[in-house]
Every structure is written in structure tokens, then in C-alpha cells.
Amino acid sequence: MSADRPETDDPADDPGVGVNRYSGEESEAPEGRSLTLRADGDRGQSLAEQTALLYYRMTWRMPLHRLRLSGKLPLRLLAVPVDPVDGDRVQGTAVRAGHFLFRGLKKKLEGIDFAELKLPPAFEDYVHRFEWLRDLDTAASRDQALPVAEKLMEAWLDANGKKVRQPAWRPDNCGWRLLIWASHAPLILSSSDLIYRSKVLNNIARTARHLDRTADKATSSLGRLVAWSGVVAASLLIPEGRVRRIVGEAGLEKAMGEFFYADGGSVSRSPLNQMDAVILLSMLKQVYLARDEDAPEFLENALAQAVPPLTGLTHFDGSMGNWQGGGATSVKQVEQVIEASGIRARPLRQARDWGYQRVSSGRSVLILDAAPPPIARMAVAGCASTLAFEMSNGDNRIIGNCGGAGLVGATIPASLARGLRTTAAHSTLCIDNSNSTSILPDGKLGRGVNEVELFRRDVENATRLEASHDGYAKRFGLVHKRLLLMRSDGLELRGEDMLIPDGKKRRRKKKDVEYALRFHLGPDIESDLISDGKGVLLRLKDGNLWQFRSTGGEIILEDSVWVDGMGIPHSVMQMVITDTVGSGGGATGWLLKHMG
Numbered sequence: 001m002s003a004d005r006p007e008t009d010d011p012a013d014d015p016g017v018g019v020n021r022y023s024g025e026e027s028e029a030p031e032g033r034s035l036t037l038r039a040d041g042d043r044g045q046s047l048a049e050q051t052a053l054l055y056y057r058m059t060w061r062m063p064l065h066r067l068r069l070s071g072k073l074p075l076r077l078l079a080v081p082v083d084p085v086d087g088d089r090v091q092g093t094a095v096r097a098g099h100f101l102f103r104g105l106k107k108k109l110e111g112i113d114f115a116e117l118k119l120p121p122a123f124e125d126y127v128h129r130f131e132w133l134r135d136l137d138t139a140a141s142r143d144q145a146l147p148v149a150e151k152l153m154e155a156w157l158d159a160n161g162k163k164v165r166q167p168a169w170r171p172d173n174c175g176w177r178l179l180i181w182a183s184h185a186p187l188i189l190s191s192s193d194l195i196y197r198s199k200v201l202n203n204i205a206r207t208a209r210h211l212d213r214t215a216d217k218a219t220s221s222l223g224r225l226v227a228w229s230g231v232v233a234a235s236l237l238i239p240e241g242r243v244r245r246i247v248g249e250a251g252l253e254k255a256m257g258e259f260f261y262a263d264g265g266s267v268s269r270s271p272l273n274q275m276d277a278v279i280l281l282s283m284l285k286q287v288y289l290a291r292d293e294d295a296p297e298f299l300e301n302a303l304a305q306a307v308p309p310l311t312g313l314t315h316f317d318g319s320m321g322n323w324q325g326g327g328a329t330s331v332k333q334v335e336q337v338i339e340a341s342g343i344r345a346r347p348l349r350q351a352r353d354w355g356y357q358r359v360s361s362g363r364s365v366l367i368l369d370a371a372p373p374p375i376a377r378m379a380v381a382g383c384a385s386t387l388a389f390e391m392s393n394g395d396n397r398i399i400g401n402c403g404g405a406g407l408v409g410a411t412i413p414a415s416l417a418r419g420l421r422t423t424a425a426h427s428t429l430c431i432d433n434s435n436s437t438s439i440l441p442d443g444k445l446g447r448g449v450n451e452v453e454l455f456r457r458d459v460e461n462a463t464r465l466e467a468s469h470d471g472y473a474k475r476f477g478l479v480h481k482r483l484l485l486m487r488s489d490g491l492e493l494r495g496e497d498m499l500i501p502d503g504k505k506r507r508r509k510k511k512d513v514e515y516a517l518r519f520h521l522g523p524d525i526e527s528d529l530i531s532d533g534k535g536v537l538l539r540l541k542d543g544n545l546w547q548f549r550s551t552g553g554e555i556i557l558e559d560s561v562w563v564d565g566m567g568i569p570h571s572v573m574q575m576v577i578t579d580t581v582g583s584g585g586g587a588t589g590w591l592l593k594h595m596g
Contacts, residue, residue: 080290133187211228224255265309359484368389429518431513493592535550
């Protein structure tokens with residue numbers, strides 16, 4: 001690679017289109033949410049921003065820049081920001097012991113080829129982003145970590161430092177890597193070897209230049225957010241960054257508009273993505289603090305808006321629900337992310353764009369998925385979960401979803417992850433064992449739910465949620481409507497699931513079709529069928545007794561799985577009510593009640 005020429009661009013991303021969250025169809029986005037179509041030479045920037053960027057790129061070919069790259073004018077970091085998030089001690093200890101550890105998978109460090117890791121994509125990203133550096137810093141003292149970090153750093157630079165290859169130089173990996181390198185600079189820049197230090201610093205500068213050209217070409221909205229955050233961080237941490245900062249902050253603000261809905265939730269509807277975004281912006285805020293600079297108002301506002309939707313998916317004990325590929329993230333991890341953000345706000349109860357409804361009554365919490373799945377190009381591990389719900393009481397997860405489709409690793413193979421994305425893996429209604437939104441062979445989401453109608457109101461001593469979706473309308477001529485009524489003390493939840501003719505004449509292959517209502521139980525719950533076959537006694541781990549009853553078909557108990565935040569599946573049970581429905585539709589009522 002020529003020292004005075006910027007790296008090769010990655011393939012350009014397709015221009016974005018908006019999405020109507022109420023209809024689920026691709027359309028023009030609401031005002032202020034539009035992803036502008038643009039020509040290749042105009043990334044949606046103003047004339048002043050384009051001029052500034054052009055000037056900045058011209059400086060790469062000037063003698064001063066060549067002198068810096070040759071080492072005659074030494075590069076340096078202007079500050080070392082604090083990493084607001086702790087690493088994983090177990091994974092950090094593994095690095096000290098001689099292997100990378102990620103979701104149960106191991107990779108020996110001896111003889112490792114950083115150019116050809118041959119690992120699952122998420123594991124490779126973990127390595128190339130240097131997230132293991134955070135883990136190592138958490139698990140070891142400076143003296144213990146230094147030789148390990150420097151050895152691995154030099155090996156990575158030898159393999160990837162001068163050659164742009166994927167996925168090491170993918171824009172999002174570059175953005176994360178630059179932020180983590182800066183936050184843990186003492187582990188990689190304390191050597192007295194001037195040649196090694198020069199290699200590290202020059203690669204930091206090269207990474208920044210690569211991001212200048214490729215940040216807007218990242219293939220996901222989160223990727224663009226990460227990449228532009230890396231550009232802004234570089235402008236603050238590398239000398240002569242004034243023009244880069246102007247361009248970077250403009251790109252970052254635009255990327256935030258693409259990633260976040262107006263209510264602060266991510267367009268992917270994924271809690272995993274939402275947590276990553278909060279961590280990312282918290283790290284970038286620390287870069288400003290390290291330089292004694294005020295973070296721009298749009299960054300502060302984005303953080304303030306991003307936390308309430310995230311905590312809106314937490315249960316009474318503070319742990320995260322299992323939604324859109326995420327597992328039941330632990331209380332400790334959620335609290336750490338919130339603390340890193342510095343934001344204290346109540347959980348968001350109603351989020352029409354983000355798509356989740358939260359009801360908190362007494363010691364009980366109910367969460368409902370009341371929106372279409374994310375559109376295919378925005379999804380991470382998109383699930384056909386529309387109108388699924390979770391309910392907890394105190395520290396007990398009573399009704400949940402399987403979760404974990406986005407946590408592929410040693411304990412969740414890709415084949416299981418695909419099953420965890422289906423409608424049957426969620427506590428909702430499923431017709432003819434089919435998904436409400438199709439999951440295509442390539443893993444993308446296909447046709448299904450286009451529109452969700454929602455009505456929420458407080459009634460006497462209760463909160464009422466009424467929602468419906470059209471995911472089965474084209475195939476079966478039926479609309480699924482769910483009614484939930486949570487008592488104000490949280491000790492009773494009444495529900496009714498209805499299949500209503502959609503009002504259009506359609507030919508159906510079968511006169512009657514079978515449907516199943518599934519209620520996946522949480523961990524550590526003992527379940528016993530009542531003799532009449534229409535009730536189940538549930539004994540929770542704290543000794544409390546609940547009863548579930550059906551007014552429709554008989555209940556059966558089947559095996560199920562529940563995935564925690566570490567990607568580890570646990571064997572649980574599920575209550576299943578099956579029945580048939582004709583062209584005129586039908587309904588099944590049910591009750592979940594505390595018995596003492």
C-alpha cells in the first residue's frame with residue numbers, strides 16, 4: 001500500500017429508503033426520518049461539508065502528511081479516553097491463558113493467522129475489533145497484560161496493517177477498533193521499541209483515513225453509526241483534526257438519523273443493537289471528555305433518547321427480555337450499560353416506532369411486541385414475533401420467548417438459531433405451524449406482517465392492550481387479534497386471542513385450519529396439568545403459586561428452550577392450546593392468576 005494514498009474503498013452500500021412502522025411496507029419515511037437518495041459524489045452533505053472533506057483529502061498528498069507517515073514528524077495520541085464499560089473477566093483470563101474465548105468457542109493464540117482466522121463471523125469481529133483487549137485489561141494487571149497485548153498487536157499488524165482485507169478493514173470493525181485502541185492505549189503503546197510504537201501509531205492514522213472514505217459505505221445503519229463515531233474520535237485524538245471533526249460530526253448526526261427512530265429505538269428493533277449503540281455513544285462521549293471538550297448537543301440528545309427504550313424491555317428484576325435475537329441479558333450487564341451512558345430515565349412505556357409496549361403493575365411487568373418485524377435489510381436476527389408477549393413477577397420470568405437467535409456460538413448452532421426466529425419460538429398464536437412473517441432460506445425476512453393496529457388505555461383497576469396483525473391474511477384470510485388485560489396489582493392477566501375474517505374473499509386450500517397458542521415458561525418453574533385438561537399449576541422458584549386456565553381447547557405441556565444473555569440454552573416447558581378455526585374465525589380466552 002502506498003503511504004501517501006488512501007486505502008481502497010469497500011463496495012458502496014445501496015441508497016436507503018424509509019419505512020412506515022405502522023404498515024411495515026417500504027415507503028417514504030416520515031419527515032426528519034428520510035434516508036435521502038443521493039448521487040455517488042454527494043453523500044447528502046452540504047456544499048461547505050463537501051468542500052471541507054475535499055480539502056482534507058487533499059492534505060493526504062501534501063509533504064507534511066508524507067513526513068508524518070515516514071516518522072520524520074511523529075504521530076501521537078492527544079488523550080487516552082476512559083472505557084466506560086468493563087470487559088469480561090472469563091474471556092480476559094482466557095487470553096492470558098493462550099486462547100480467544102467467545103460464546104463457548106476457543107481459538108488458540110499460538111501460531112494464529114490473523115489474516116485467515118476461519119471463525120464464525122461474530123467471533124472474527126470480536127478479534128478484529130480488539131474487544132479482547134478490553135477483556136484482558138479487566139482480567140489482568142498492567143504488567144501482566146502488557147506483553148500479551150503487545151505480542152498480539154504486533155502479530156495483527158504484520159497480517160493486516162498494510163493490506164486492506166475483509167473483515168478486518170470493514171468500516172464498523174475499524175470504528176470499534178479505533179475507539180478500543182484509544183481507550184486501552186497504555187496496553188499497546190507503552191513499549192520502548194520505537195519501531196513497534198511507530199507501527200501502531202501509523203496504523204491508527206491509516207485506520208482513520210480509511211474511515212474517512214468508507215464510513216458512509218458500511219452495509220448497516222449500526223455499521224455507519226460506528227464508522228462515523230470512529231471518524232469523530234480520530235478527529236479529537238489525532239493532531240490536526242479540525243476539518244475531520246467538521247465532516248465527522250456531520251456524518252455522525254446523519255447516521256444517527258438513519259439508526260434511531262424518533263422515540264429513540266433502533267430501526268432493527270434489536271435490543272442487542274440498542275445496547276451496542278448506547279455503549280458506542282458512551283465511549284465517544286468519553287473521547288470528548290478526555291479532550292476537555294463538550295460533546296455536541298445531538299450526541300447528548302441521542303444518548304438521552306436511546307436509554308428509555310432499552311430499559312423499556314427490562315423486567316421487574318432489571319434483566320432484559322428475549323426479543324429480536326437477544327437473550328435474557330443479565331441485570332448486571334444492563335446496569336453497566338446504563339451507568340456508562342450517565343442517563344437516568346424511566347423505562348419507555350409506549351414506543352410506536354420501536355414497537356414495544358410495557359405495562360408495569362405492582363411487582364409484575366408485561367411486554368408486548370406490537371409492530372411488524374424490522375425490514376429485511378435492517379434486521380440483525382429478525383424474528384417473526386409479532387404480538388408475542390412476556391410477563392414477569394418479581395424475580396420470576398413466568399411467560400417468555402425462547403430468544404437467542406442472534407447469539408450463535410458453541411451452544412447455539414446456526415440450525416438452532418433459525419428455529420429460534422420462528423413464530424412458534426414465541427408466546428403468541430401460530431396458524432398451521434407457519435410463521436406470521438416468512439423466514440427465507442438465506443435467513444432474511446420475507447413477506448408477512450405489514451400492518452399492526454394497536455389500542456391502549458387504562459380502565460378501572462387495569463391496563464388494556466388490544467392489537468392485531470395481518471400476517472396470516474393473504475394465506476388464510478384471517479387476522480390475528482390479541483386482547484390483554486393486566487390488573488393494577490399485577491396478580492392477574494386476562495387474555496383473548498381471536499382469528500377474524502379479513503373481509504376479503506379468498507380461496508383457502510382447507511376449510512378448517514389448525515392453530516396453536518404457545519406460552520413458553522420461564523426457567524425454574526414447575527408445571528403440572530390440572531385433571532380437567534384446561535388448567536396448569538405453576539410453582540415459581542420463590543414458592544409462589546400461579547394458575548393458567550383456558551376457555552378454549554385443552555392444554556398440553558411440551559418441551560421448550562429459554563436462552564440467557566450468555567447464549568446458553570436452558571430446558572423449560574411450554575403450554576400449548578391447539579384448536580381449529582373455519583372461515584368464520586374463532587377465539588380462545590385464557591387467564592393467568594396468582595393463587596398464593
